[in-house]
Amino acid sequence: MNNEKILLGTPTAYQFCDDNGIAIEMVAKALSKSFLSVEDVQVFFNTQSLAKNNSSKNQASKYWDIDHAAFGDIRIESVDNFSKITAENLSAAVQVIPSVTHGDNFSIQKINDFRQQVKEELKLQNRSLTLLPFIIKAMSKSLKKFPKINASLSADGEKLIYKNFIHIGVAMQTEYGLVVPVIRNVDKKNLLEIIDDLQNLTTLARSKKLKQEHLGGASITVTSLGKIAGLRFTPIINPPELAILGVSKTLIEPVWNGQEFLPEMKVPLDLSYDHRVINGVLASHFMTDIGNRISNPELILI
Numbered sequence: 596m597n598n599e600k601i602l603l604g605t606p607t608a609y610q611f612c613d614d615n616g617i618a619i620e621m622v623a624k625a626l627s628k629s630f631l632s633v634e635d636v637q638v639f640f641n642t643q644s645l646a647k648n649n650s651s652k653n654q655a656s657k658y659w660d661i662d663h664a665a666f667g668d669i670r671i672e673s674v675d676n677f678s679k680i681t682a683e684n685l686s687a688a689v690q691v692i693p694s695v696t697h698g699d700n701f702s703i704q705k706i707n708d709f710r711q712q713v714k715e716e717l718k719l720q721n722r723s724l725t726l727l728p729f730i731i732k733a734m735s736k737s738l739k740k741f742p743k744i745n746a747s748l749s750a751d752g753e754k755l756i757y758k759n760f761i762h763i764g765v766a767m768q769t770e771y772g773l774v775v776p777v778i779r780n781v782d783k784k785n786l787l788e789i790i791d792d793l794q795n796l797t798t799l800a801r802s803k804k805l806k807q808e809h810l811g812g813a814s815i816t817v818t819s820l821g822k823i824a825g826l827r828f829t830p831i832i833n834p835p836e837l838a839i840l841g842v843s844k845t846l847i848e849p850v851w852n853g854q855e856f857l858p859e860m861k862v863p864l865d866l867s868y869d870h871r872v873i874n875g876v877l878a879s880h881f882m883t884d885i886g887n888r889i890s891n892p893e894l895i896l897i
Contacts, residue, residue: 604631611636637751677772688834696829697878698865701886703729703845707860709892717790726862727765727819728789730842732895733888735761735781738814741881744873745814747835755872764813764833765793767800774800775816775833776809786896821845821862830867837872840885841865862889 603623604612608631612619622639623631663669674682688694703726710724717724738745738761746757761782764775776796778789799805816833819842830841843863849856864886868878888894 603629604636605633607633608636611640615640675771681772684834685831688831692832692834693870694829694832694867695870695875695878696865696867697875697882698827698863699882699886700846700848700861700863702850702859702890703862704860704890706889706892722787722790722794724786724790726821726845727817727842728786728793729889729892729895730840730862730864730885731763731765731778731781731789731793731817732784732786733885734763734815734817734840736888736895737881737884739782740884741877743877744838744868744881746837746872748837748869748872752871758814760814762813764816764836765796766816766818766833767797769800769803771803774805774810775813776800776805777811777813815839817842827863827865830865832867832869838866838868838878838881841867 603609603619609619611617611633612622617636617640619631619636622636623629626635626639628635706726706729710726713724742757743755745761746755748754749756760780762777762779763781764777766773766775776799778784778792778796781789784792796805796809799809813833813836815836816830816839818830818839820828821842821844823844825843826846827843828841830839832839841864843865845860845862847858848861850859864882866878866882
């Protein structure tokens with residue numbers, strides 16, 4: 596009697612099944628195949644996951660399937676396609692990415708003093724220097740120091756793709772929804788060039804003139820509520836990026852200088868990161884590096 600076990604797939608196919616708790620015999624039977632590649636198993640796994648998610652969505656939809664008119668007068672407005680796509684992307688990000696948010700406040704007193712010094716000169720150039728260009732430039736320098744954050748996971752989660760470029764997405768709110776145009780090669784640009792790129796992308800976004808070349812391929816995204824309100828928030832990662840930096844409204848905090856408390860302007864920053872790749876120690880070092888550069892803008896300008 597032959598007791599040898601029949602080989603049903605490649606070693607990587609077996610490994611994938613073991614890692615994801617799938618019986619390879621069940622996959623072979625479901626696909627009607629006698630020998631499986633890792634790609635066969637991945638397709639099966641993704642199909643099953645999608646079906647499971649769709650089933651969960653259908654079950655969850657019962658909470659929204661309510662006759663609101665029974666409680667009073669209502670008005671119905673269709674959700675536009677742009678908002679639907681945004682909702683799908685955000686839902687997918689929340690379902691797939693184990694996200695953690697790290698927050699801290701950093702001094703921008705030196706930046707604020709510098710902005711006041713150059714304000715009139717830049718006004719003559721039709722430029723406005725806000726805090727955001729400093730943050731974007733600081734992020735680019737910190738990404739060079741911590742290249743693991745300037746990476747993306749492959750679709751199967753088995754490879755980490757390091758990017759030899761630094762492109763930073765900037766979330767912008769428009770009348771038709773949220774868009775994320777990208778400033779390319781930030782590490783090779785000075786503050787004035789970043790200011791010009793921001794102004795150009797903002798104009799294009801508001802006038803619905805963004806092209807494909809202005810979107811996608813970012814290393815990381817920054818999103819700012821600085822001109823609105825709120826002390827903190829948890830930004831949602833924009834896949835396939837591994838992190839996103841949230842900027843809240845600046846505030847004044849008392850700081851002890853050894854003899855007395857003095858008022859100091861600070862900015863709250865919140866970094867949401869993909870915990871599959873980035874651990875808390877790395878995130879903390881990355882945030883501290885950004886904060887140190889913002890607090891000491893000479894480290895941004897060199």
